[in-house]
Amino acid sequence: MKPTVLAFDVFGTVVDWHGSIAAEVTQLLPQADPIAFASAWRSGYKPAMARVRSGELGWTRIDDLHRMILDQVLTELKIDHLTEAQKKHLNLAWHRLKPWPDTVRGLTLLKQDFTIVTLSNGNLGLLANMAKNGGLPWDLILSAEVFRHYKPDPQTYLGVCQTFDLKPHEVMLVAAHKDDLEAAHACGLQTAFIERPNEFGPKVTRTDLGQESWTTYHAKDFIDLAAQLKAAS
Amino acid sequence: MKPTVLAFDVFGTVVDWHGSIAAEVTQLLPQADPIAFASAWRSGYKPAMARVRSGELGWTRIDDLHRMILDQVLTELKIDHLTEAQKKHLNLAWHRLKPWPDTVRGLTLLKQDFTIVTLSNGNLGLLANMAKNGGLPWDLILSAEVFRHYKPDPQTYLGVCQTFDLKPHEVMLVAAHKDDLEAAHACGLQTAFIERPNEFGPKVTRTDLGQESWTTYHAKDFIDLAAQLKAAS
Numbered sequence: 001m002k003p004t005v006l007a008f009d010v011f012g013t014v015v016d017w018h019g020s021i022a023a024e025v026t027q028l029l030p031q032a033d034p035i036a037f038a039s040a041w042r043s044g045y046k047p048a049m050a051r052v053r054s055g056e057l058g059w060t061r062i063d064d065l066h067r068m069i070l071d072q073v074l075t076e077l078k079i080d081h082l083t084e085a086q087k088k089h090l091n092l093a094w095h096r097l098k099p100w101p102d103t104v105r106g107l108t109l110l111k112q113d114f115t116i117v118t119l120s121n122g123n124l125g126l127l128a129n130m131a132k133n134g135g136l137p138w139d140l141i142l143s144a145e146v147f148r149h150y151k152p153d154p155q156t157y158l159g160v161c162q163t164f165d166l167k168p169h170e171v172m173l174v175a176a177h178k179d180d181l182e183a184a185h186a187c188g189l190q191t192a193f194i195e196r197p198n199e200f201g202p203k204v205t206r207t208d209l210g211q212e213s214w215t216t217y218h219a220k221d222f223i224d225l226a227a228q229l230k231a232a233s
Numbered sequence: 234m235k236p237t238v239l240a241f242d243v244f245g246t247v248v249d250w251h252g253s254i255a256a257e258v259t260q261l262l263p264q265a266d267p268i269a270f271a272s273a274w275r276s277g278y279k280p281a282m283a284r285v286r287s288g289e290l291g292w293t294r295i296d297d298l299h300r301m302i303l304d305q306v307l308t309e310l311k312i313d314h315l316t317e318a319q320k321k322h323l324n325l326a327w328h329r330l331k332p333w334p335d336t337v338r339g340l341t342l343l344k345q346d347f348t349i350v351t352l353s354n355g356n357l358g359l360l361a362n363m364a365k366n367g368g369l370p371w372d373l374i375l376s377a378e379v380f381r382h383y384k385p386d387p388q389t390y391l392g393v394c395q396t397f398d399l400k401p402h403e404v405m406l407v408a409a410h411k412d413d414l415e416a417a418h419a420c421g422l423q424t425a426f427i428e429r430p431n432e433f434g435p436k437v438t439r440t441d442l443g444q445e446s447w448t449t450y451h452a453k454d455f456i457d458l459a460a461q462l463k464a465a466s
Contacts, residue, residue, distance in 0.1 A: 115361065115365060124373060124375070124379070124396050125396045125397045127373075128348065128372050128373035128397075129348075131373075132348060132372050139364065140361035140364075141373055141374065145379075146378075163356075163357050163358045163361075165296075
């Protein structure tokens with residue numbers, strides 16, 4: 001049975017965080033290695049969320065977690081000449097992440113037959129600004145901020161189902177990350193894996209793009225997913 | 234100073250709840266008075282929310298409050314032949330409310346210069362389905378459900394500001410109801426009153442459409458509001 005709602009992971013699945021952050025770092029900090037900078041900033045993300053998930057930190061939005069990590073990265077790289085306004089602007093680079101080339105066309109196709117929503121750990125303001133900047137045609141922006149739980153907590157996946165009064169198998173998570181899809185699968189959702197071979201930048205070759213037996217769909221990109229869903233009976 | 238974000242009340246301001254509900258009642262229940270039915274259903278709305286706001290009821294979504302009131306109205310009108318599926322479908326009429334004639338064009342104009350969001354007591358699923366049915370081009374759907382407070386609690390108006398990291402005067406509430414605007418004004422938001430003379434159906438003449446000294450804008454409809462905002466320096 002086809003799902004009713006498609007819920008999309010965002011960072012890496014919908015937008016190219018690595019390329020977008022590296023481009024902004026190149027502009028603002030020509031002396032830094034933009035690829036290493038982007039990777040360092042992102043690698044602080046899961047540990048920071050883990051502190052919220054464990055209860056060590058109270059509820060903290062990604063904007064604020066991004067800023068805490070940015071300050072650490074700048075200290076480690078001994079970059080101390082940025083003004084507060086420059087740091088604030090750089091931190092909002094996550095609101096300006098660029099869609100992958102297939103994203104807008106693919107989402108527009110999928111929106112014809114499904115309700116398309118985000119399910120991201122990014123906060124609502126970040127996701128709304130990103131959608132406005134990038135022309136992302138969401139039917140609804142859902143965020144960890146709504147459920148006060150970060151993925152992969154089950155409250156997030158089941159929260160999408162409850163929002164639309166649907167059973168888990170009527171919702172499909174679309175993501176480029178198998179741990180996210182595994183957690184959704186454990187909650188009974190359908191799953192679509194999207195290959196994003198360049199998610200981690202030009203220097204990293206992803207070795208985890210193989211097809212899994214437990215995913216419902218496996219697609220190169222959103223246009224491929226739309227075609228596979230059209231063809232499914 | 235012009236606002237950055239426009240937050241819209243929805244029922245009555247963006248969509249014609251009275252006409253839409255009356256039309257569905259006419260179809261399903263030809264023996265009932267559609268105008269009286271729509272008014273009775275809606276008039277249970279504020280008392281039901283008041284029970285949640287006072288803490289007498291735990292958090293309850295509008296979909297569920299609508300259903301509680303519907304069951305009361307059906308009992309009062311001695312209508313007992315509807316199946317559970319028919320009642321469920323009728324209750325979802327609130328997901329299918331039709332936009333006013335100026336709504337989609339007006340929102341599209343306003344979206345060019347502002348971030349446009351909902352601030353409605355309707356739940357997220359209801360608002361998302363309504364937007365998909367009616368082609369409402371929101372940048373973000375915000376709901377009492379996100380803040381776990383119903384309007385006119387200040388947490389809702391200030392919640393919009395916090396979502397976008399804005400000061401209260403950088404956000405403007407757009408609504409056809411002065412009590413809603415008064416509560417937003419008390420929180421420091423800008424306000425725009427929209428005349429919706431037919432909100433309560435053809436039999437009710439609204440006597441509360443006059444211009445107030447404390448509102449920031451007063452407009453006939455969304456197209457008029459867009460023109461006034463364009464003209465403002």
